[in-house]
Amino acid sequence: MTTVLDPTNEATPATIERSMRPESLAGLTVGLLDISKPRGDVFLDRVEERLSALGSTVKRYKKPTFTKPAPVDLRHLIATECDAVIEALAD
Amino acid sequence: MNPPPLPPGLVAFVKRDCETCKLVDPLLGRLGADEPLTVFTQDDLAFPESLTAIDDLQLEMSWHHGIETVPTLIRVGESGIEEERIVGWSRDQWQAFTGNMELGMTLPEFRPGCGSLSVDPSRSDELNARMGGSGLSTRRVDFAELEDDFEAMYDRGWSDGLPLIPPTEARVMRMLDGTTRAADDVVANVAPDLVDVTVEKIAVNAVMAGCKPEYLPVVIAGIEAICTDEFNIHGLLATTMSVGPVFVVNGPIRNQLEMNSGINVFGQGNRANLTIGRAIQLVVRNVGGGRPGGVDRSTQGNPGKLGLAFPEDEEGTPWISLAEERGFDAGTNAITAFCVEGPRLIVDQLSRTPESLTNSIAQGLVATLSPRMVAGIDALLVLSPEHMARYVDAGWDRARFRSELEERLMVNSDDIIRGTGGIDEGLPAGLEGMQLPKFRPGGLHITHAGGPAGLFSSVFAGWVSGPAGSVPVTKPITP
Secondary structure, eight states: OOEEEOOSOOOOOOOOOOOOOOSOOTTOEEEEEEOSOTTHHHHHHHHHHHHHHHTOEEEEEEOSOTTSOOOHHHHHHHHHHOSEEEEEOOO | OOOOOOOSEEEEEEOSSOHHHHHHHHHHHHHHHHSOEEEEESSOTTOSTTSOOEEOTTOHHHHHTTOOEESEEEEEOTTSOEEEEEESEEHHHHHHHHTOTTTTTTSOSEEOOEEOGGGOHHHHHHHHHHHHOOOOOSOEEEOOTTSOHHHHHHHTTOOSSSOOOOOBHHHHHHHHTTOSSOTTOEEEEETTTTEEEEHHHHHHHHHHHTOOGGGHHHHHHHHHHHSSTTTOHHHHHHOSSOOEEEEEEESTHHHHTTOOOSTTTTSSSOHHHHHHHHHHHHHHHHTSOOOBTTTBOOSSOOGGGGOEEEEOOOTTOSSOOHHHHTTOOTTOOEEEEEEEEEEEEEEOSSOOSHHHHHHHHHHHHHTSSOTTOOSSEEEEEEEOHHHHHHHHHTTOOHHHHHHHHHHTTEEEGGGGBTTGGGOSOSBOTTOTTOEEESSOTTOEEEEEOOOSSOSEEEEEEEEEBSTTSBOOEEEEOOO
16 A cells, blocks of 8 residues: 655635525625726626616725735725625626 | 664674674674673574574664664663664774673674665665654545555546656655755745645655655745745636746756756756646645636646746856846856746747847747737747857847847837727727837846757747736745
8 A cells, every 4th residue: 555645735625605695686785896807897887787777886896906816905895895796707 | 752672781783785794693693692682683584693683674673773884783781771882893892892802803803884774775765754753744645455556646636637756755755855944844825725835745746746856945946936926826827828837947056957958948858847847836736726627727728837947058158147137146046937828939040140130039029929919018038049149149248139129129009909900909099109018118038048059049928917917036946
């Protein structure tokens, strides 16, 4: 029998429960996160129109660059200010 | 672990494959008649012939009691504590040690001993791992009896597609001999899983990649380079662009590791060139969790993503090295990480003046990624020896070449506005009438490598460059 050393990070995947899905977006604050890809704003502008028509309050956010994860502070801000978030991947 | 105790009296360690042990064989039989004597044999239960020896073929007693030479003669007190030891054969020493002044009068005065099997280089790693407790904290994985070792590593998802060397404890300990850093020293935090990677984990992956222990400091420095906010290995993995990390090595270590900066420099054939980069990529895969199809979303990838590190041909040019240009002292061992696509050729077989060749190379560079894209791009230009000779012969240094080249890398925006030339790709309308640099300021990197013949250079074009994407990072290679 061969014994080797584990080359992986030996992590055990953590299970995190998803937030409850809202019945409706009416009256809720919805964050729109632009990841700073070209034309992401085109997509999010349209989404904002539709959400506003549904009665949602829309807040807009933007990552400094699409090449890096959103800064922790930005994620925290969205989590504290919004009931739901939509992230735009676009090109 | 406490070593197994030695019995009181005299204790000897011997092996048959040692002329000095054979020489003292008859004396051992005589000594055993006078006082308690225990003999441990390392290689043959029928040796010595003058008395019955105790089996130490597994070398457990030899290893635990630090036997480096055979024969070794030890005097052990009643409490089991070693009092004194001598090695080899010296008539005076043996006589004084045993108090028997007639001992070995017919033997030569002196014969050196032989190496103990417990310190034989071919066995010591395995023994250290088996007996010493390696001190390594990595989880052990036992393959089942019926598993093929090599298939088992594929099955566990550890491979980049090529076979791996099984990272046994002995091999990992040998790999760790390649660095003075402690095994539990944290080197970096590896994306995308944001896991702290230790020297030990890097060593495990370096074994699998096929590295020699002396490559390990280069691998470690490479990990330090890519796991920086500037280099941004996370973005590099996640992007659909087919880029990967490519490494250039500077300093005397290039030659010490027998890296190849000559013929077929980017290709197959050199262990260090291929396995250093491979080890770094295996760390990203196995520790960072960045796997193709997972966080790695590359549309087409490129063969260099298996791992590519190459040395600059510093001896082949009077120019200062890449590392010196990047602020390091001459002679510093350093590794620079670039986020780039695979190499593409720049062919020019007819230019004989530096001006013509520079014009030609500039056109080749403008076409990288897309001739319709400018600014925000980095590239790594690798001049071949025959192209380099045009500049050296004309007395151009690195700074002259760079400035002449950059002058020729200005692109007229009118030619690349969206829709011009029947091509929708390009700059948005409104940017007409401008002269724009192809590359980010400071984004053109120049190095030197390749075989002695051939009027071909190469360029590795970059990704989103600068602080918004990836910036090349150089780290010193330390022991």
